[in-house]
Amino acid sequence: MKQLIKIIIVLLFIIPLTLRMSTTSSSQSGMFNMSYLFFGTTSSYLTQVERTKGSLHVVSPNYFDITTDGQLEVTWRLQSSFIDQMHNKGIKVVPFLANHWDATAGINGLSNRDKLARDVANAIEKYKLDGVNVDIEGVGHAYRDAHTDFIRLLRQYVPNNKEVSVAVAANPNGWKTGWHGFYDYNALGSYADYLMIMAYDESWESPDSPIGPVSSLSFFERSIQYAINQGxxxxxxxxxxxxxxxxWKLDGPTLEGKQITGKGLSSTHVKPLVDKYNGKIRFDEKTQSSYATFTIPSGQNSFVGSTNLTAGEYVIWFENENSIKAKLRQPKKYGIKGTGSWALTHETPDTWDYYSSWLNSTYFKDVPTNYWAFEHIDFVSQKMWMNGRSSTIFAPENYLTRAQATGVLMRALGQDNLKPSEYKFNDLNGHWARDHIEVARERGYLKGKAPERFDPEAPLTREQLASILYNIFDYPVNTSAGSQYKDISSDNWSYEAVLALTQQGVLKGFEDGRFRPDSYSTRTHMAKIMHLMSNDFEEQQVQ
Structure with missing residues (x-):
């Protein structure tokens, strides 16, 4: 009888846990992904979600606000038709509960936390929602325990098959005070289904903010590490x-006297501004972040929302494909649940071409994990030395052009932002790799097919690649041993280069004993070489 009672008690304990665990699993496959809905009209919400191409498990609209006196307000944005549409798509609707940085509202809500928690739980049931994401920001560390207790109450009142999640400030430096100290990661993690780390705003809108990334890769990773270290x-x-x-406007206020110091703007605004004013977009390897620079000439202006950008110099730090892909590798690396994002409509449309596949470690559709060169391609892709032919296609067997090879090498050497002292090749006007090629020429890495002709789109041969690498690294070569290849002799112009790279273990011939110097190099071939030589490239970067 005692044994039967024990079994019943164990089952009573396990069943609620099982119900709760079911809320964290998705009807869709792959790592978890959610995003916030805040911008645009409610009539655009369905379109915003459909643009994600099935990448979302949870959408979190702004349906719940905390009023100044600490009460729940169900916002005008809530529409039952949208909730039904999401459910029909297998997407959960988990509205976020926000004080919108109103400290008074946040504090009063926490003082009224029992009633607020009950009201939220009732609203979830009434509107057939799937839970709540608590997003209280801008409240000081003195209210830390009250915040934790509010989450405890929500978990108590919200059914176990509904989600209770918490948006928490990123804390890569372990701050204990201020609004970062408001979030007790360890305690919150014991009540919430998950913590959504707001791993952004490394820079912010203020004259005190550093000019730099919204979320460098180091900031992003250390934010994840802090959560893990907190248990x-x-x-x-x-x-x-x-x-x-x-x-940021770098040369003072606008003509209207407005300081622009870290103004937030949608990623979709960046390219139009760069294109309009002939600006530049660059990728900072150290922070794994992108930035754009442009100058508005005197007498011209542009609007971003209601802000009038007048003549002057500007810089924008933002997320693009390279920086997002670098972050999408981290959930697998750290074994965490997945990702979230702030917020829909801010992303460029192409984001969803690759987001889900990269989050789930399928970086290129044409390079499965059992492909013989997967590790080589994965490595150079992580290093961002080689890009795909598109956001999801690598084209491993395609031939590598002379321009593409030069671009890869200059990125690996950390010399891709350099400018040449003069331009010699007439067939490079307007070409994307013009600066890369001309700098490589000045440094003695390569030559053209003629003094004024480079032929950038011609395929790169195996011996041409050997010659370029030999010029860069000046490897020692033992010519007394002779060539091991049937088709490479001392008469070949590339003789020493091929021998040196072979003796270094970088290049190999074919089973028939030939090197095939005139054969074209493939993208896979290049990826393998770059991986094998990665230490040499990284050492060369220091010089």
């Missing part, structure tokens, strides 16, 4: 990405 279970950690950038 939050990995399957309850969601890392949030920004879909926006921040802009």
């Amino acid at each position: 939050v279970p990995k399957d309850r950690i969601v890392a949030g990405l920004p879909f926006y950038g921040r802009m």
Whole structure:
């Protein structure tokens, strides 16, 4: 009888846990992904979600606000038709509960936390919602325990088959005070289904803000590491990405006297401004972040929202494909639940071409994990030395052009932002790799097919690649041993280069004993070489 009672007690304990665990699993496959809905009209919400191409498990609209006196307000944005549409798509609707940085509202809500929690739970049931994402920001560390207790109450009142999640400030430096100290990661992790780390706003809108990334890769990773070190279970950690950038005017206020110091703007605004004013977009390897620079000439202006950008110099730090892909590798690396993002409409449309596949470690559709060169391609892709032919296609067997090879090498050498002292090749006007090629020529890495002709789109031969690498690294070569290849002799112009690279273990011939110097190099061939030589390239970067 006692044994039967024990079994019943164990089952009573396990069943609620099982119900709760079911809320963290998705009807869709792959790592978890959610995003916030805040911008645009409610009539655009369905379109915003459909643009994600099935990448979302949860959408979190702004349906719940905390009023100044600490009460729940169900916002005008809530529409039952949208909730039904999401459910029909297998997407959960988990509205976020926000004080919108109103400290008074946040504090009063926490003082009224029992009633607020009950009201939220009732609203979830009434509107057939799937839970709540608590997003209280801008409240000081003195209210830390009250915040934790509010989450405890929500978990108590919200059914176990509904989600209770918490948006928490990124804390890569372990701050104990201020609004960062408001979030008790360890305690919150024991009540919430997951913590959505707002791993952004490394820079912010203020004259005191540094000019720099919204979320560097180091900031992003250290934010995840802090949560793990605080004892939050990995399957309850969601890392949030920004879909926006921040802009600075570098030469003082606008003609209207407005200081622009870290103004937030949608990533979709960046390219139009760069194109209009012939600006530049660059990728900072150290922070794994992108930035754009442009100058508005005297007498011209542009509007971003209601802000009038007048003549002057501007810089925007923002997220693009390269920086987002670098972040999407981290959930697998740390074994966490997945990602979130702020917020839909800020991302460029092409984001969803690759987001889900990269989050789930399928980086290129044409390079499966059992492909013989997967590790080589994965390595050079992580290093961002080689890009795909598109966001999801690598084209491993395609021939490598002379321009493409030069671009890869200059990125690996950390010399891709350099400018040549003069331009010699007439067939490079307007070409994307013009600066790369001309700098490589000046440094003695390569030559043209003629003094004024480079032929950038011609395929790169195996011996041409050997010659370029030999010029860069000046490897020692033992010519007394002779050539091991039937088709390479001392008469070949590339003789020493091929021998040197072979003796270094970088290049190999074919089974028939030939090197095939005139054969074209493939993208896979290049990826393998770059991986094998990675230490040499990184040492060369220091010089």
